[in-house]
Amino acid sequence: MKRKKIAAGNWKMNFLPQDVDQFIETFQPNTANAEVMIGAPSIYLERLLALKTKGVQILAQDVSIHEKGAFTGEVSAEMLAALGVNGAIVGHSERRTYHHETDEIIGQKVNACLRAHITAVYCCGELLAERQAGHQEKVVEQQIRVALSHLTKEEAVKIVVAYEPVWAIGTGVTASDEQAEEMHAFIRQVMSAIWDADTAAQIRILYGGSVNAANADALFACPNVDGGLVGGASLKVSDFTSICQSANA
Ligand code: PEP
Numbered sequence: 109m110k111r112k113k114i115a116a117g118n119w120k121m122n123f124l125p126q127d128v129d130q131f132i133e134t135f136q137p138n139t140a141n142a143e144v145m146i147g148a149p150s151i152y153l154e155r156l157l158a159l160k161t162k163g164v165q166i167l168a169q170d171v172s173i174h175e176k177g178a179f180t181g182e183v184s185a186e187m188l189a190a191l192g193v194n195g196a197i198v199g200h201s202e203r204r205t206y207h208h209e210t211d212e213i214i215g216q217k218v219n220a221c222l223r224a225h226i227t228a229v230y231c232c233g234e235l236l237a238e239r240q241a242g243h244q245e246k247v248v249e250q251q252i253r254v255a256l257s258h259l260t261k262e263e264a265v266k267i268v269v270a271y272e273p274v275w276a277i278g279t280g281v282t283a284s285d286e287q288a289e290e291m292h293a294f295i296r297q298v299m300s301a302i303w304d305a306d307t308a309a310q311i312r313i314l315y316g317g318s319v320n321a322a323n324a325d326a327l328f329a330c331p332n333v334d335g336g337l338v339g340g341a342s343l344k345v346s347d348f349t350s351i352c353q354s355a356n357a
Pocket of ligand 1: 118120272276277278279280316317318320337338339340341
């Protein structure tokens with residue numbers, strides 16, 4: 109099954125408006141054979157819609173589990189969809205760590221995206237201590253089962269999974285190609301057990317954790333790696349353009 113690769117940027121809490129405008133002006137990614145996404149602070153989402161004319165999809169970095177109401181500071185999936193935003197990153201490790209998001213909550217965020225017909229990019233991944241103890245598969249399987257196993261097959265194929273080992277995020281330490289492929293193949297096996305092999309074969313699994321212009325080619329060439337979720341390197345137009353090119357190969 110041929111899956112279209114994705115190069116997704118996660119800007120986190122970076123850039124001032126003038127930086128965003130400069131990025132919009134200069135970013136010219138190849139979207140012929142790959143999907144290109146940018147996850148930006150919500151205050152910049154409307155501005156970034158301009159990039160849709162270059163084939164770029166725009167993501168929020170989080171979404172509320174609620175549809176509307178008295179939830180100060182929150183943004184609903186319906187609001188994102190109505191604005192023209194294509195999806196949301198959910199369950200990023202920084203949200204899990206600093207905002208105590210659990211897989212039950214993240215599963216509800218996935219549901220909120222599905223209700224609003226936008227893409228959920230579901231992040232999972234083990235901590236360093238969990239890998240050192242050899243528990244990475246157990247941890248990631250548990251995350252996926254708790255957050256996603258309630259989805260129907262039709263819903264499951266609409267989401268994107270990002271495997272982001274926490275020890276590789278923003279550290280400059282990248283998982284080796286072998287480590288990434290091994291975990292991605294395992295995740296696909298877990299998804300196959302939850303739904304079926306055909307459904308699992310359709311779901312894109314991105315690798316995230318210190319992806320850069322130099323290592324993207326090799327990582328994205330792994331059979332079960334369907335592209336990347338890119339933090340730091342997505343802030344530099346030239347680096348991210350090169351990573352998008354790797355996804356096109
Ligand atoms: C991320 O923010 O999801 C990420 C993987 O960051 P970095 O590429 O900087 O490690």
